[in-house]
Amino acid sequence: MEPDGFHMSPEEFRRHGHALVEWIARYRETVESSPVLSRVAPGDLRAQLPPAPPQEGEDFSSMLRDVERLILPGLTHWQSPNFFALFPSNASAPSMLGEFLSAGLGVQGMLWATSPACTELETHVLDWLVGMLELPAAFLSTGPGGGVLQDTASSAVLCALLAAREQSTGGRANQEGCRGNLVAYTSTQAHSSVEKAVGIAGVGRDNLRRIPTDDAWRMRPDVLEVAIRRDRADGRVPFFVSATLGTTSTLAFDPLPDLGRICRAEGLWLHVDAAMAGTASLCPEFRALQAGLEFAQSYCFNPHKWMFVNFDCDCFYVTDRAALVGALRILPEYLKNAPTLSGAVIDYRDWQVPLGRRFRTLKLWFVIRHYGVQGLQHHVREHVRLAGEFAELVRRSRNYELFQPPSLNLVCFAHKRGNAAGERALERVNGAGKLYLSHTKLADRYILRFCVGQAMTRAHHVHAAFQALEEAGDA
Amino acid sequence: MEPDGFHMSPEEFRRHGHALVEWIARYRETVESSPVLSRVAPGDLRAQLPPAPPQEGEDFSSMLRDVERLILPGLTHWQSPNFFALFPSNASAPSMLGEFLSAGLGVQGMLWATSPACTELETHVLDWLVGMLELPAAFLSTGPGGGVLQDTASSAVLCALLAAREQSTGGRANQEGCRGNLVAYTSTQAHSSVEKAVGIAGVGRDNLRRIPTDDAWRMRPDVLEVAIRRDRADGRVPFFVSATLGTTSTLAFDPLPDLGRICRAEGLWLHVDAAMAGTASLCPEFRALQAGLEFAQSYCFNPHKWMFVNFDCDCFYVTDRAALVGALRILPEYLKNAPTLSGAVIDYRDWQVPLGRRFRTLKLWFVIRHYGVQGLQHHVREHVRLAGEFAELVRRSRNYELFQPPSLNLVCFAHKRGNAAGERALERVNGAGKLYLSHTKLADRYILRFCVGQAMTRAHHVHAAFQALEEAGDA
Numbered sequence: 001m002e003p004d005g006f007h008m009s010p011e012e013f014r015r016h017g018h019a020l021v022e023w024i025a026r027y028r029e030t031v032e033s034s035p036v037l038s039r040v041a042p043g044d045l046r047a048q049l050p051p052a053p054p055q056e057g058e059d060f061s062s063m064l065r066d067v068e069r070l071i072l073p074g075l076t077h078w079q080s081p082n083f084f085a086l087f088p089s090n091a092s093a094p095s096m097l098g099e100f101l102s103a104g105l106g107v108q109g110m111l112w113a114t115s116p117a118c119t120e121l122e123t124h125v126l127d128w129l130v131g132m133l134e135l136p137a138a139f140l141s142t143g144p145g146g147g148v149l150q151d152t153a154s155s156a157v158l159c160a161l162l163a164a165r166e167q168s169t170g171g172r173a174n175q176e177g178c179r180g181n182l183v184a185y186t187s188t189q190a191h192s193s194v195e196k197a198v199g200i201a202g203v204g205r206d207n208l209r210r211i212p213t214d215d216a217w218r219m220r221p222d223v224l225e226v227a228i229r230r231d232r233a234d235g236r237v238p239f240f241v242s243a244t245l246g247t248t249s250t251l252a253f254d255p256l257p258d259l260g261r262i263c264r265a266e267g268l269w270l271h272v273d274a275a276m277a278g279t280a281s282l283c284p285e286f287r288a289l290q291a292g293l294e295f296a297q298s299y300c301f302n303p304h305k306w307m308f309v310n311f312d313c314d315c316f317y318v319t320d321r322a323a324l325v326g327a328l329r330i331l332p333e334y335l336k337n338a339p340t341l342s343g344a345v346i347d348y349r350d351w352q353v354p355l356g357r358r359f360r361t362l363k364l365w366f367v368i369r370h371y372g373v374q375g376l377q378h379h380v381r382e383h384v385r386l387a388g389e390f391a392e393l394v395r396r397s398r399n400y401e402l403f404q405p406p407s408l409n410l411v412c413f414a415h416k417r418g419n420a421a422g423e424r425a426l427e428r429v430n431g432a433g434k435l436y437l438s439h440t441k442l443a444d445r446y447i448l449r450f451c452v453g454q455a456m457t458r459a460h461h462v463h464a465a466f467q468a469l470e471e472a473g474d475a
Numbered sequence: 476m477e478p479d480g481f482h483m484s485p486e487e488f489r490r491h492g493h494a495l496v497e498w499i500a501r502y503r504e505t506v507e508s509s510p511v512l513s514r515v516a517p518g519d520l521r522a523q524l525p526p527a528p529p530q531e532g533e534d535f536s537s538m539l540r541d542v543e544r545l546i547l548p549g550l551t552h553w554q555s556p557n558f559f560a561l562f563p564s565n566a567s568a569p570s571m572l573g574e575f576l577s578a579g580l581g582v583q584g585m586l587w588a589t590s591p592a593c594t595e596l597e598t599h600v601l602d603w604l605v606g607m608l609e610l611p612a613a614f615l616s617t618g619p620g621g622g623v624l625q626d627t628a629s630s631a632v633l634c635a636l637l638a639a640r641e642q643s644t645g646g647r648a649n650q651e652g653c654r655g656n657l658v659a660y661t662s663t664q665a666h667s668s669v670e671k672a673v674g675i676a677g678v679g680r681d682n683l684r685r686i687p688t689d690d691a692w693r694m695r696p697d698v699l700e701v702a703i704r705r706d707r708a709d710g711r712v713p714f715f716v717s718a719t720l721g722t723t724s725t726l727a728f729d730p731l732p733d734l735g736r737i738c739r740a741e742g743l744w745l746h747v748d749a750a751m752a753g754t755a756s757l758c759p760e761f762r763a764l765q766a767g768l769e770f771a772q773s774y775c776f777n778p779h780k781w782m783f784v785n786f787d788c789d790c791f792y793v794t795d796r797a798a799l800v801g802a803l804r805i806l807p808e809y810l811k812n813a814p815t816l817s818g819a820v821i822d823y824r825d826w827q828v829p830l831g832r833r834f835r836t837l838k839l840w841f842v843i844r845h846y847g848v849q850g851l852q853h854h855v856r857e858h859v860r861l862a863g864e865f866a867e868l869v870r871r872s873r874n875y876e877l878f879q880p881p882s883l884n885l886v887c888f889a890h891k892r893g894n895a896a897g898e899r900a901l902e903r904v905n906g907a908g909k910l911y912l913s914h915t916k917l918a919d920r921y922i923l924r925f926c927v928g929q930a931m932t933r934a935h936h937v938h939a940a941f942q943a944l945e946e947a948g949d950a
Contacts, residue, residue: 018496038590060841079580086589099575154829193830
């Protein structure tokens, strides 16, 4: 490999690589016994690190020792089977191997020409997923649409917003700058990334209307319709709606058929964010939740949230790739090449904010092939079943009550004796280290969220978690 | 690890992991013999892939076989010692191991609380680099500034632009939207990411002034000054200058001291992009190139371009982190936690466009510790020395002449018999597969770019490359 200088020799790479494989395997076998939520205080790690970097190189084994000694205590163990917070971000073994291979190949996929397989595998696997999730055929790359990997749903909604912004202004926002009269819409329950995106894109956070939700936290189409009408009357230009399939707080599903009809009638771009819940559509019995998706101009879901692909991996689809490319394309001389100029290939750099891109599809491809469609379906069903079991325990609890029926793999519940009791119980279980779950606040209630999805979570973890919560709730 | 369901068992992970270590080691030992630039035609890979995903899971070994059989022919081998195109993107063995470990741990660094070590190691290593590169102390996290990892320099310049936009509008652009009167400046030689960023941010591409360069392709301060004055006279609001240390085409260095004084006098935010060349500052003898950096409010360079860290890894610094956070911060209920509310910790989600982030510092930390400062210096000097050797060969060439003296690890040269001859020679060597280099166009000349920096590139590769070019140039 590298025969001279200060490089790691091929023999050393093999030796340390094999040691690392063993280390990761052991980490995953034993992570269950670590406190899930890190207990360090701010500054603890930095106080133990040398103030200056080493002048001379060190052996790899000393780094692995420091990971064990210094880093592990400072980690919140997302891959623990007792991690029930936020969203799973479940990383599987085939996915890790895919990421490692991507690093080992070290190729760039910014242009088709800089590594054709990197682009074509991505397009192909994203087309596979259209079938696997029964998404609208308009998202297939074989028509005018297509899919691309983004890092996160935040970047996806920004790209969707930019494409919509250009379409609605005939490319003028990109050229001349925003004018402060565009208006976007989302629900009060939508992810903060929508607000971040309108700020970034120069549309302005004040020009994002947060449409109220119904009693099940779903965006209200009647209010949206009125808001659009009022904005038009005020001389503003409504152009974009971001709907959510599976909101962050309670996994609520906006009514796409109604929202979609309004967007179509009014000529607004409909973006749909299904970051975690999108994975559920692997199973036919959950696909009713995405009814109305055929109205959307763009869509995203994150295999890094619930489909066993390690972060980052967001699948982003558009029905009209020309609109997206039109918003982001630049072609300087040093990137010109025959395939690009022929128009016969996809250059994904024009589908995203950054220019460079690594070979991220490998891990997604490996996960789909390792599990097969049936294996992925099995685990999604199992997670939903376990969430249902937990909800049953809550129904019979002496301390807690369901805030709402479970939604897929998420259970939202509250302490019967009020918010302070719920907050104290959460602090107690998280502080004890045996499990980790997070919270939200809705309708003046402090809601505990229990989200199932880690690769190593089994029924007994769910039952033990409930037991710990029940005991903490007694105090 | 995962004892049931469709998961890869711990034993299988060990077996396939060890096989993959061997595979990657062998790939790097043999990549030299592969055609550097892929020879496939558009659609070749997709035609060989199954139209639908497998219903049942497959063995990992079949995937590795397909990588060998289907993927490798479709790759342009960036890690080949005969890759001299664009920029090196050199990936070292310790970096790959760091990426693999990051995937194995699978933690999220969006908040300090979601894995404190992930945040603190990043802040710490970025502080190390301030010393290693002798950057201005204002970029240290111990004062009001600090560093953060971005994916690319494109994202870094966007974040810098957003911070500057908010500062110059008192936060109004974020809230109310852009108004089309802001003006940004960069040189005609700046990277396309600056233009992309002003488009995204709603400033408008028409409001980016491309300041002409002098005869060494450096931004002309006198023209910048006049342009700012003219824009102010027209009622516009100059707010941002993006200067380049090491331009994409010829690795030219903008005159920071002069630009900096203008920015300071006029109250403009100065961003400095040193994507590839920044690494050279590891060596004291190259630091004169960054004189004037003390005028900058933000700076970035990419260890994934020339410092042996696999993509993606961009180090982005600001002198005033409050300005950056002010432009990107949102705090929804579900992300509230005691350390965040205390103000005592860094939450890096507010320093970037996406919310989620993986543990990217591990690979950077491993690279610095494996090589040590001296090892990294050695290799940078060696690359510069090899570029100098190549330039010597060009000086004595029967076909080529230097377009300019070599700049660090880049040699720009042209065919003596004109552009068509140069273009044909480039097509011939790239098509033959023995090496890969790219081109640019300047002053109506077709320039060949020879950039040295791959981990495995040695003197004999450089000499063989020149030989191949000389032969291709004869025809």
